[in-house]
Amino acid sequence: MKHLALLCFLPLASVMGADWPQWRGPDRNGISREKEWKAEFQGDPKILWKASVGLGFSSFVVADGKVYTAGHASETDTVYCFDAVTGKQVWKHSFPAELGDKFFQGGTTGTPTLADGKLYHLSRWGDMFCFDAATGKIVWQKNIQQETGLRLPDWGYTGAPLVWENLVVLNVGEHGVALDKTSGKVVWQSPDENAGYSTPLPYQQDGKTLLTFGSGRAYVGVDPKTGEKVWEHKWTTSYGVNAADPIIHKGQAFISSGYNKGAALLKLGESEPQVVWQNRVMRNQMNASILIADHLYGIDGNEDRGASLKCIEFGTGKQLWEEKSAGAGAVVAADGKLIVLCESGELIIAHATPDAFDPISRGHVLDAKCWTAPVLANGLLYCRNAAGDIACVDLRKK
Numbered sequence: 001m002k003h004l005a006l007l008c009f010l011p012l013a014s015v016m017g018a019d020w021p022q023w024r025g026p027d028r029n030g031i032s033r034e035k036e037w038k039a040e041f042q043g044d045p046k047i048l049w050k051a052s053v054g055l056g057f058s059s060f061v062v063a064d065g066k067v068y069t070a071g072h073a074s075e076t077d078t079v080y081c082f083d084a085v086t087g088k089q090v091w092k093h094s095f096p097a098e099l100g101d102k103f104f105q106g107g108t109t110g111t112p113t114l115a116d117g118k119l120y121h122l123s124r125w126g127d128m129f130c131f132d133a134a135t136g137k138i139v140w141q142k143n144i145q146q147e148t149g150l151r152l153p154d155w156g157y158t159g160a161p162l163v164w165e166n167l168v169v170l171n172v173g174e175h176g177v178a179l180d181k182t183s184g185k186v187v188w189q190s191p192d193e194n195a196g197y198s199t200p201l202p203y204q205q206d207g208k209t210l211l212t213f214g215s216g217r218a219y220v221g222v223d224p225k226t227g228e229k230v231w232e233h234k235w236t237t238s239y240g241v242n243a244a245d246p247i248i249h250k251g252q253a254f255i256s257s258g259y260n261k262g263a264a265l266l267k268l269g270e271s272e273p274q275v276v277w278q279n280r281v282m283r284n285q286m287n288a289s290i291l292i293a294d295h296l297y298g299i300d301g302n303e304d305r306g307a308s309l310k311c312i313e314f315g316t317g318k319q320l321w322e323e324k325s326a327g328a329g330a331v332v333a334a335d336g337k338l339i340v341l342c343e344s345g346e347l348i349i350a351h352a353t354p355d356a357f358d359p360i361s362r363g364h365v366l367d368a369k370c371w372t373a374p375v376l377a378n379g380l381l382y383c384r385n386a387a388g389d390i391a392c393v394d395l396r397k398k
Contacts, residue, residue: 018377019063021114023160023199024245025332025375030290032334032376037395039337039349044363048380048394049087052387053080055099055107057372059160060382061114063133066090068119071388072099072107079112079121079129081136084380087392091136093129100124100156105369105386109155111199115163115181122170124156130168130184140184144172148189153216154239159199162211164224169200171213175220175229176200188227193217197243198288205251205268212253214242219255221268233273237261244284244298247291252276254314258285258302263317277317282310287330287373290338295320295354297338303328303371309340311354323357330373341365341374341383347393365391 024030054071061068067084070077077097081090099106112121118139119131126145131138145152150173159171167178167187174193179186194216201212202224210230211222217240221231235242238259247254253273256263262280266273282289282300285307289298294314300322301307309326312319327343333352337360340348345366351358365383372384379396 019114020375020377021061021063022163023059023111023113024288028201028245029247030288030332030373031292032332034334034376034378036397037334037376037379038397039360039395041361041363041395045347045361045365046394047365048085048392050392051080051082051087051089051390053390054078054388055105055386056109056388057384057386058108059111059372060375060384061112061119062377063114066133067382068112068114068133069384069390070108070110070112070121072097073388075099077108077123077127079119079131081119081133093131093136093138095123095127097123097125097127102155107386107388109158111160113161113163118181120161120163120168120181122157122161124158125152126157126172128161128170128179128184130181142184144170144177144179148172148177148186150177150189150192151194153194153197155197155241157195158197158243159195159213162200162202164200164202164209164211167224169211169224171195171198171200174215175222176211176213176227178224178227190222190227190229194240197241198245201245201248203248206270212246212248214244214246214255214257216240216242218242219246219253219266231268231272233266235261235264241285243286244288247288247296249291249314254289254291254296256282256284256289256298258283265314265317276315279317281317281319282312285328286371290331290333292333292336292352295352297331297333297352299326299328299330301328303343303369307343309357311357313354320354321356329370332373332375334376339374339376339381341370341372343370344368345370345385347374347381347383365393
């Protein structure tokens with residue numbers, strides 16, 4: 001299935017630091033840099049605007065006062081661009097696509113990526129687009145599955161495109177495909193094996209950039225310049241659903257999957273990774289956890305099996321607390337606080353502390369089912385449900 005998450009934007013084009021151009025935000029860790037926002041509200045919070053984009057779990061990206069996402073309706077996928085403050089539609093592009101409702105509602109799952117005035121989007125079925133982000137004009141397009149011959153995994157391609165230097169890297173094939181970002185030409189591709197569902201994540205090791213992401217049977221490290229696989233840690237999950245992005249911290253990688261697979265902390269180095277610990281305390285089926293001060297906060301368990309929000313120690317995997325009301329929702333963070341969008345559509349703001357779940361405010365924002373993580377910027381929070389209803393929540397300080 002899919003890791004999912006939501007984003008936000010900037011209300012004034014001059015506040016460039018608040019842009020959220022890619023999956024999991026500017027630092028790729030699910031943590032907003034936002035400081036000036038209001039964590040306290042009474043009852044249900046104020047909704048600034050609403051929109052409907054169709055079925056799916058695609059997240060949002062934001063830049064230059066615009067917010068982008070995707071949805072599905074009537075055998076058609078549509079990429080949308082809205083004004084970030086008013087919600088007015090700026091442009092959209094539709095193309096034929098299957099619903100793909102295998103064991104879930106179906107619809108879009110991958111999140112677009114913004115870079116240098118371009119919007120890159122990969123559909124579940126391999127349709128790859130480079131748009132002019134301001135106008136929606138197509139710069140180039142292709143079907144990556146048809147061109148490379150690499151198989152579709154059970155739920156289609158899902159990870160967001162990663163723009164790295166002159167490349168657009170996709171989680172397609174055993175360990176990725178890289179395209180020239182200007183022309184879309186294939187630069188390198190990996191063998192024909194099932195992809196996983198995570199987004200390629202760049203990190204530094206011994207002064208060199210590597211990419212890590214989940215394949216259908218492992219987590220891998222790849223040289224982005226050549227496509228060469230540098231390391232591999234076998235990680236066999238039911239249905240090949242390795243969807244949650246790894247978390248790299250101080251030379252170690254936290255990996256986690258659902259279906260009762262569990263989690264592990266790996267020590268990275270020149271050779272194959274070494275297991276520091278492994279258990280089933282944290283099982284991230286879709287969204288990756290959030291790391292704050294050596295503690296992980298994330299959704300444990302599958303969407304149909306009593307999932308909950310947990311806090312565990314990064315270094316040991318020890319569980320510190322559990323909050324069941326979140327269900328199979330999603331969590332992000334900002335300014336030392338957790339922002340939890342529960343599966344039921346309830347929004348909870350809580351202190352990010354390992355001592356206990358400590359809520360500050362809670363209120364209803366959407367109808368169930370909510371699996372897509374909310375993201376905060378400039379006091380505004382975007383939330384989405386499976387039906388494609390979007391609520392822009394106003395948490396600005398007056």
